[in-house]
Amino acid sequence: MEDNTRKRTINWINKYGVTPQARFSQNFLVDDKQIKKIIESLPIDKLEQIIEIGPGMGSLTFPLIKTNKKVTAIDFDRNMINILRNEFQHENVQFIQEDFLKLDLSMFHVKHKGYIGNLPYQISRDLIKKIMCETSFDYFGFMVQKELGEKLLYKYKSPNTNTYSVLLKMLGELELVTELNPIDFYPSPRVKSWFLKIEPKNGCEIDGETFDIVSTIFRNPKKNIANNFKNSKYEFNRENFEKIGISSSKRGHELSIDNIEQIVQIIKKSK
Numbered sequence: 523m524e525d526n527t528r529k530r531t532i533n534w535i536n537k538y539g540v541t542p543q544a545r546f547s548q549n550f551l552v553d554d555k556q557i558k559k560i561i562e563s564l565p566i567d568k569l570e571q572i573i574e575i576g577p578g579m580g581s582l583t584f585p586l587i588k589t590n591k592k593v594t595a596i597d598f599d600r601n602m603i604n605i606l607r608n609e610f611q612h613e614n615v616q617f618i619q620e621d622f623l624k625l626d627l628s629m630f631h632v633k634h635k636g637y638i639g640n641l642p643y644q645i646s647r648d649l650i651k652k653i654m655c656e657t658s659f660d661y662f663g664f665m666v667q668k669e670l671g672e673k674l675l676y677k678y679k680s681p682n683t684n685t686y687s688v689l690l691k692m693l694g695e696l697e698l699v700t701e702l703n704p705i706d707f708y709p710s711p712r713v714k715s716w717f718l719k720i721e722p723k724n725g726c727e728i729d730g731e732t733f734d735i736v737s738t739i740f741r742n743p744k745k746n747i748a749n750n751f752k753n754s755k756y757e758f759n760r761e762n763f764e765k766i767g768i769s770s771s772k773r774g775h776e777l778s779i780d781n782i783e784q785i786v787q788i789i790k791k792s793k
Contacts, residue, residue, distance in 0.1 A: 528552035531579045531708055540601050542709055547642035551581040553706035560663065561585045563699045563719045568660050570632040575622050575639030575649060580606050582638060587612050596622050623648055627657040636661035643667055647686065654689055654728045663719040671716030683775035685737045691779055694722040735786045740774040747772055756789050
C-alpha cells in the first residue's frame with residue numbers, strides 16, 4: 523500500500539470507478555502532513571476504542587489502525603464501506619454502513635473512547651449535538667468549515683456566542699488543531715476548514731435537557747433572556763432571574779458560563 527494518501531485516494535477512485543458525491547460532502551483529506559497533525563491530537567494512551575465518522579477513502583482510517591486501538595468506522599455511503607472492507611483487512615477495525623445520526627451510540631460501551639471525523643458540512647451541527655448529548659467520550663476531534671469553527675469557539679460577551687459554543691465550553695476546552703486549505707482535499711472544496719478537538723473535563727456530560735435549556739437562552743440572540751423564556755416550555759420569569767442575581771434584561775451572550783450553568787441547574791431542580 524502506498525504511503526502517499528493523495529495518490530492512494532486517486533488510485534482507488536479509478537480502481538473502483540466511484541465519483542465523490544457532493545451530497546455526502548465527499549472531499550477526501552489527502553495531505554499527509556495535516557493527517558499527521560490530526561492523528562497526533564488523539565490522546566492514544568487514554569483510549570480503548572476510536573469511532574470514526576465518515577471515513578470516506580480511509581485518509582484517517584489507515585493511521586488510526588496503526589495505533590493498534592480498536593477502530594470502528596461508520597459511513598452512510600455503501601460504496602465507501604465496500605472499498606474500505608476490501609482494502610483494509612485488519613483484526614482491529616470494523617466497518618459499519620449506517621446513518622450515524624440514527625445510530626444508537628450505546629453500542630460503544632467501552633468506558634474510554636474517542637470520536638473523530640471529517641463531518642459532512644450540511645449536518646455538522648446535528649452530528650456535534652448527537653455526540654455531545656447521547657454519549658460520553660474522552661476525545662472528540664472533528665473537521666468543519668472554518669466559518670462554523672469560528673462560531674464554535676467560545677468568547678465571553680461576543681455577539682457570536684451561541685448554543686453550541688456555550689455547551690462545548692461547559693464540556694471542556696475546544697482547541698484548534700490545524701487549519702486546512704482547499705488543496706489539502708480531493709476534490710478541493712471552495713472553503714477553508716478547521717480541525718477542532720475537545721477532551722471533556724472529568725465527569726462532565728451534556729444531556730438533551732441541558733441542550734434545550736441553553737437553546738432557549740439563545741433562542742433569539744437579539745432578545746433578553748426573560749423574553750426568550752417567555753412562552754417556552756420552561757417557566758422561568760424575571761423574578762426567578764433576580765433571585766439568583768442575574769438581570770433578566772441581559773442577552774444570552776452577556777451571561778457568563780457560570781450564570782448559564784446556574785440557570786440550567788435551577789430549571790432542572792424545579793421540575
